């Protein structure tokens with residue numbers, strides 16, 4: 001990963017190499033952390049963080065679901081992120097805030113362990129590659145089911161929960177695919193290891209509902225808005241595995257990956273094997289929204305107020 005100068009840790013800017021925790025940190029042992037993945041893009045108004053408020057809001061909600069009071073306000077974390085981007089002189093970056101139970105208490109009752117907060121920023125290209133965004137990726141339905149509502153909290157973006165995605169991603173990668181698709185506990189389609197998923201058939205988009213155990217993606221919300229503005233019908237409903245194989249187009253969305261077409265699933269070619277017209281159009285508008293090129297979506301941009309220097 002590409003190192004930068006500073007990381008924000010519990011209210012202080014510390015050198016990248018000094019942003020360390022004790023080996024008995026609670027979150028390291030039991031996964032008691034919640035985090036976000038956010039991106040900032042260069043726009044003609046300056047560096048702008050995409051849907052920053054929504055991401056920090058989800059961070060607070062994830063923390064609350066795990067009984068973790070964050071010792072800062074949303075506005076304090078927002079300002080810290082602006083200052084960190086500027087201090088590292090970044091024009092575009094990935095942003096990773098993490099809230100975790102720190103050192104001081106072991107065992108499974110975590111409420112006496114301190115809650116620590118760090119924010120890291122660094123340059124990070126498209127998670128599934130620029131080529132993946134252009135021509136589409138090959139995906140595999142994982143043998144691992146997505147965590148269900150009765151054992152964990154799919155709505156929370158919690159560190160320990162990601163062991164589920166890690167297993168699916170390893171399985172898909174070792175089998176020669178770029179991404180894993182997880183089914184829910186009923187066997188319906190849920191999402192990718194780090195992305196929401198959509199199938200297009202006869203010009204209409206279908207995407208799995210909250211009850212399937214998806215993460216309520218912020219890119220997904222944006223894509224719903226964009227589809228509506230383009231007059232493309234989008235419905236949330238259970239999706240059978242074979243509907244992916246039979247779709248005209250399939251695509252995935254997430255902050256790290258952005259909007260990625262899927263060209264093959266379990267060795268079935270999706271549609272023509274090339275990104276289709278609905279995917280292309282939504283991808284184009286989504287990219288414009290991310291980069292501040294579409295005036296309809298400028299409210300989604302949180303322009304970094306502290307001026308950042310040229311890289």
Ligand SMILES: Cc1ncc(COP(=O)(O)O)c(C=O)c1O
Nearest residue numbers: 194195196215217218219254255
């Ligand atoms: C499991 C999972 N689903 C979906 C998403 C997409 O969410 P978002 O669009 O908010 O990045 C992510 C990425 O954070 C994820 O990790």
